Amino acid sequence: DAKTTQPDSMESTEGETVHLPCSHATISGNEYIYWYRQVPLQGPEYVTHGLQQNTTNSMAFLAIASDRKSSTLILPHVSLRDAAVYHCILRVQGGSAKLIFGEGTKLTVSS
């Protein structure tokens, strides 16, 4: 699995729209971009994923660069509940494919 690079931390205020960047310059054509978030002493929560096209769901919007070497997770109108460590992970399909977590970006949300 290729490596991703994320900022160590980001700060935001409630109600803001937050852009979390992820760089994956050596991504392979069959690798999906996954985003998970985790708060202390809880299991990671699936946020979204994409391959080439931008995707959106109730939690976030995932913008993927046309060359797929970077992506941005956009969280609209963040609340205190969105404070977590956000992980950007590359993964191929298949049951044996690993989901390799790094340090992620710690998002702090203030009121």
Add this chain to the structure above:
Amino acid sequence: AQTIHQWPVAEIKAVGSPLSLGCTIKGKSSPNLYWYWQATGGTLQQLFYSITVGQVESVVQLNLSASRPKDDQFILSTEKLLLSHSGFYLCAWAQGALNTLYFGAGTRLSVL
């Protein structure tokens, strides 16, 4: 709706004692199952995965073993705990072509 249940929620065990952690998936047939471990302050590491009953693949050697006795059950165990086994153990399930993983609430293990 599918649910994933891990037990126990937390354990305090002595070094050298045995351990058994469990994970049950309800509402899904033949899911892929995974065990992950996170040391305090560390990153999540995948330990085992299982595609079908009776078959378990080891990813990282930590003097632990895993078994899948039933389609909906995944067990993590060891006969002799080490201090280094302390941490947060997570079970996850996945299914389908994309095989997106969904995690349980985890078990906190303290080995003293």
